[in-house]
Amino acid sequence: MKNLLDLELKKINQMLKEGVIMPIDLVEEFAKKVVASDLNAFITLNLDEARKQARLLEKKEVDNILFGIPIAVKDNIVLQGVPTTCGSKILENYISVFDATVVKKLKEKNMIIVGKTNMDEFAMGGTGETSYFGPTKNPLNKNFSPGGSSSGSAAAVAGGLTPLALGSDTGGSIREPAAFCGLVGLNPTYGRISRYGLVAFASSLDQIGPMSRNVIENAHLFAAINGPSDDDLNTSSEKPFSVDDITKKEKYRIAIPRFCLTKIINADVVSVFLNCLDKIKAAGHQVDFVEVPFMKYAIPLYQVIALAEASSNLLRFDGIKYGYQTENYQDYDDFVTKTRTAGFGTEVKRRIMVGTYVLSSENVDVYYKKALQVRRELTDEIKAVFQQYDLIMTPATVSTSLILGKKREPNESFLQDLLAIPFSMSGHPSLVMPADKIDNMPIGVQIAGRYYDEKTIYAFALELEALVRGDESV
Amino acid sequence: MRVYKPTIGMEIHAELKTEGKMFSNAPNCFSAKPNINVNLIDIALPGTLPQLNHEAIELALKAALALNCKINKKMHFDRKNYFYLDLPKGYQITQHNTPIGYDGYIEIEIGGKRKKIAIECVHIEEDTCKSIHEDDKTYLDYNRAGIPLIEIVTKPVIESAEEVKLYLTKVREILRYLDVSDVKMEEGSMRCEANVSISDTNKLGTKVEIKNVGSISYVVSAIEYETKRQKEILSSGGQIKSQTRRYVENKKKTELLREKEGKNDYRYFPESDLPLVEISEEDIMRIKEAMPILPDQLYNKYQQAGINEPTIKAILSSRELAAFFEEIYDQKTAPIAAKYLVSGVLKYLNKHGLTLKETKLTAKDFNELIKQAELNDQQIQAILENLLLGKGSLKENLKQIKEGSISNEDEILTIINEVMAENKKEVASYRDGNERVLKYLMGQIMKKSKGKIDPQKAHQLLLSQLS
Numbered sequence: 001m002k003n004l005l006d007l008e009l010k011k012i013n014q015m016l017k018e019g020v021i022m023p024i025d026l027v028e029e030f031a032k033k034v035v036a037s038d039l040n041a042f043i044t045l046n047l048d049e050a051r052k053q054a055r056l057l058e059k060k061e062v063d064n065i066l067f068g069i070p071i072a073v074k075d076n077i078v079l080q081g082v083p084t085t086c087g088s089k090i091l092e093n094y095i096s097v098f099d100a101t102v103v104k105k106l107k108e109k110n111m112i113i114v115g116k117t118n119m120d121e122f123a124m125g126g127t128g129e130t131s132y133f134g135p136t137k138n139p140l141n142k143n144f145s146p147g148g149s150s151s152g153s154a155a156a157v158a159g160g161l162t163p164l165a166l167g168s169d170t171g172g173s174i175r176e177p178a179a180f181c182g183l184v185g186l187n188p189t190y191g192r193i194s195r196y197g198l199v200a201f202a203s204s205l206d207q208i209g210p211m212s213r214n215v216i217e218n219a220h221l222f223a224a225i226n227g228p229s230d231d232d233l234n235t236s237s238e239k240p241f242s243v244d245d246i247t248k249k250e251k252y253r254i255a256i257p258r259f260c261l262t263k264i265i266n267a268d269v270v271s272v273f274l275n276c277l278d279k280i281k282a283a284g285h286q287v288d289f290v291e292v293p294f295m296k297y298a299i300p301l302y303q304v305i306a307l308a309e310a311s312s313n314l315l316r317f318d319g320i321k322y323g324y325q326t327e328n329y330q331d332y333d334d335f336v337t338k339t340r341t342a343g344f345g346t347e348v349k350r351r352i353m354v355g356t357y358v359l360s361s362e363n364v365d366v367y368y369k370k371a372l373q374v375r376r377e378l379t380d381e382i383k384a385v386f387q388q389y390d391l392i393m394t395p396a397t398v399s400t401s402l403i404l405g406k407k408r409e410p411n412e413s414f415l416q417d418l419l420a421i422p423f424s425m426s427g428h429p430s431l432v433m434p435a436d437k438i439d440n441m442p443i444g445v446q447i448a449g450r451y452y453d454e455k456t457i458y459a460f461a462l463e464l465e466a467l468v469r470g471d472e473s474v
Numbered sequence: 475m476r477v478y479k480p481t482i483g484m485e486i487h488a489e490l491k492t493e494g495k496m497f498s499n500a501p502n503c504f505s506a507k508p509n510i511n512v513n514l515i516d517i518a519l520p521g522t523l524p525q526l527n528h529e530a531i532e533l534a535l536k537a538a539l540a541l542n543c544k545i546n547k548k549m550h551f552d553r554k555n556y557f558y559l560d561l562p563k564g565y566q567i568t569q570h571n572t573p574i575g576y577d578g579y580i581e582i583e584i585g586g587k588r589k590k591i592a593i594e595c596v597h598i599e600e601d602t603c604k605s606i607h608e609d610d611k612t613y614l615d616y617n618r619a620g621i622p623l624i625e626i627v628t629k630p631v632i633e634s635a636e637e638v639k640l641y642l643t644k645v646r647e648i649l650r651y652l653d654v655s656d657v658k659m660e661e662g663s664m665r666c667e668a669n670v671s672i673s674d675t676n677k678l679g680t681k682v683e684i685k686n687v688g689s690i691s692y693v694v695s696a697i698e699y700e701t702k703r704q705k706e707i708l709s710s711g712g713q714i715k716s717q718t719r720r721y722v723e724n725k726k727k728t729e730l731l732r733e734k735e736g737k738n739d740y741r742y743f744p745e746s747d748l749p750l751v752e753i754s755e756e757d758i759m760r761i762k763e764a765m766p767i768l769p770d771q772l773y774n775k776y777q778q779a780g781i782n783e784p785t786i787k788a789i790l791s792s793r794e795l796a797a798f799f800e801e802i803y804d805q806k807t808a809p810i811a812a813k814y815l816v817s818g819v820l821k822y823l824n825k826h827g828l829t830l831k832e833t834k835l836t837a838k839d840f841n842e843l844i845k846q847a848e849l850n851d852q853q854i855q856a857i858l859e860n861l862l863l864g865k866g867s868l869k870e871n872l873k874q875i876k877e878g879s880i881s882n883e884d885e886i887l888t889i890i891n892e893v894m895a896e897n898k899k900e901v902a903s904y905r906d907g908n909e910r911v912l913k914y915l916m917g918q919i920m921k922k923s924k925g926k927i928d929p930q931k932a933h934q935l936l937l938s939q940l941s
């Protein structure tokens with residue numbers, strides 16, 4: 001089997017331009033690979049449509065680097081005429097009648113959407129195991145989870161099925177699987193990418209973002225999908241990011257929250273991180289430890305804010321308008337209760353309960369309003385750091401990837417996102433990329449930047465990528 | 475004997491007259507055919523996000539200013555969460571914490587005294603869809619889902635059904651004047667809820683809510699019934715339960731809808747799908763300047779111009795008529811214009827069941843017509859009717875009347891002399907000092923000339939002939 005899909009985008013693009021290969025070759029290679037794969041990365045394949053589109057592209061000029069490239073899309077992003085399940089029984093047979101704005105943008109670039117990827121149910125989970133369609137396996141070691149909730153997107157890219165994928169991130173759902181699969185994943189500035197067509201989990205945190213094998217390809221995909229849009233009123237009118245904006249700086253000022261050295265974080269992870277910092281310092285950059293005291297509240301903060309919003313966002317799934325419906329019922333209340341009881345999985349129901357609890361009139365002040373205050377404080381702290389530093393770096397996760405099928409405490413599913421959540425809360429962009437491996441499993445670092453300053457993150461990430469590789473030329 | 479006094483708070487829902495819905499671009503219009511004016515957002519398809527209708531915000535701002543409210547210059551929307559068939563998203567987008575207007579009032583006049591009814595807040599929200607129950611089935615019509623509403627909430631300060639009536643009438647008049655809402659209770663574009671409690675002390679009694687009553691007179695009747703019902707319960711030693719009741723029109727009484735067991739918990743929290751909305755001082759000034767004068771203000775103005783009360787009330791009864799009047803308003807000609815507007819135009823409209831817009835009359839022509847000093851009342855009325863019907867232009871009508879009118883002094887004198895010859899007894903009587911016959915003689919002259927003579931001129935000439 002030819003391994004076209006393992007080539008760099010630049011190389012594939014060149015071959016397409018030269019007419020050595022056709023988009024259909026890429027689609028067929030994907031089809032073969034995905035059928036042979038036991039990763040369970042996809043919930044729905046879009047092969048017929050993909051082949052049709054590939055044929056149509058043969059008449060078009062190869063006008064951009066993403067032209068004809070197969071891409072996997074997380075199954076909480078809607079694609080017209082194709083099921084969008086969100087990894088849930090309640091939407092098992094739900095077919096969207098419209099395209100998400102990001103999907104339209106992918107189509108404008110003539111990318112080929114080859115399938116919808118597996119995920120934790122409604123993006124609630126960190127291992128992919130809450131999916132109604134079964135867990136996804138980590139291509140690097142199939143006994144391990146690829147992370148979550150963008151499990152299938154991560155596995156598709158790491159497993160060589162597609163060079164690129166879209167994920168969504170509410171509190172680490174792109175970044176954690178990127179770390180566990182040795183990928184690059186970006187959670188953009190809140191408001192950079194239209195959420196129209198992304199099934200909402202927590203509206204004030206949700207973002208769509210690119211997942212890729214390397215930094216520059218990540219930047220290309222981000223450039224394709226970012227920019228203001230009338231259908232999401234929270235998108236910013238800021239000038240959209242373009243790959244040409246990436247310019248290398250001589251010296252970056254990088255802040256490291258001292259919290260990154262807390263005992264909660266696995267010692268091996270910390271040592272990889274410190275080792276990475278040494279290389280960065282050796283390359284002439286300024287690395288300082290700073291205090292961000294509110295970071296330690298990340299998980300309870302997330303549990304209150306995200307779950308409160310989720311409890312409301314998931315109310316629309318009552319079986320009346322679409323989705324799974326119970327068959328035997330007495331009245332409306334009974335119908336809704338039975339539909340939701342059978343339609344949602346345990347983790348989703350647990351999170352709806354917690355969210356409902358923290359918003360109830362007797363608890364709203366103690367939990368939700370307090371959390372809003374903490375969110376503001378934390379945001380102010382992070383903004384203050386960015387007044388003096390270009391970037392903030394942390395380890396990506398608390399440990400390396402987790403073994404599949406192990407019984408876990410409900411709280412554990414949040415733990416890996418300890419360092420990702422603060423930037424979701426403040427809305428700052430942050431990127432995860434591989435730094436090293438322990439026992440053959442990857443360990444990632446996280447690089448956060450100022451609002452709308454993804455270009456600086458990318459510029460530095462490109463340099464770090466080379467440093468990690470051990471390139472001499474940097 | 476104990477004296478129980480009622481305390482009433484009112485909630486009014488008024489649909490805003492916008493092109494589109496509050497949070498989607500689907501059309502906002504009344505349609506008998508169900509599920510026509512619906513788009514993806516209205517039925518809460520997964521992945522949809524709300525839009526924001528700025529026209530609705532402008533209309534709500536207009537209403538809030540007219541109700542003398544303070545304005546929240548930085549406002550956000552909130553979610554009110556609950557399950558019901560008619561609520562597509564499982565939450566209603568409303569304004570819980572930052573209503574567009576708050577701390578307002580309007581004045582009513584009761585027993586010759588003015589009373590301020592305090593308005594707690596005016597907030598913007600979306601309507602639910604309409605559910606129609608037939609046999610054991612429920613049908614859902616999403617045409618109504620997402621139509622912009624304002625909710626106007628008073629403080630519990632209203633003390634009688636009569637005050638409620640005056641308050642509702644006043645609010646409806648204001649909203650109609652501002653053209654922010656159709657305020658048609660029969661079509662549901664205005665809906666009322668009353669919170670009624672009674673007490674014999676300064677402490678408020680237990681509140682009973684009466685939902686969705688279909689007209690102002692039904693609201694009055696419902697409150698009267700409810701006050702009586704509560705008095706009877708308390709007088710016989712009973713206790714009022716916190717309930718939601720509905721008014722049954724043919725029985726003229728309220729009936730239990732449901733007991734309020736514990737408080738409904740709507741778990742309000744900010745709607746983060748929508749950005750903050752900022753209202754600037756310039757926005758407020760711009761709307762204030764463009765705002766039509768409200769009925770209260772017009773009433774005072776017309777009274778000062780010397781127009782009588784029945785005429786003022788007749789003009790103010792129709793927003794369209796008042797707007798027409800305002801367009802040509804001139805203090806000097808106001809009484810005469812008002813007279814013809816009511817005795818001519820309004821009478822015609824009522825007779826034919828038309829609105830002013832459906833006739834051909836323009837404000838400019840009307841204004842010119844009433845200034846025609848040489849025309850008599852009959853002639854003006856005749857031309858007015860022609861203009862309403864679109865029979866000829868004003869110019870043509872005036873020309874016709876002038877051609878038909880007898881302006882030649884000799885011709886007029888001939889007629890006068892003829893009348894004097896036919897009524898010698900009366901002429902003699904006048905010359906004996908009985909001035910009252912003058913009116914009779916004038917009548918005869920006008921009759922003979924078929925109204926074609928200018929009465930002032932005829933009067934002058936008659937006097938000179940008699941002396």
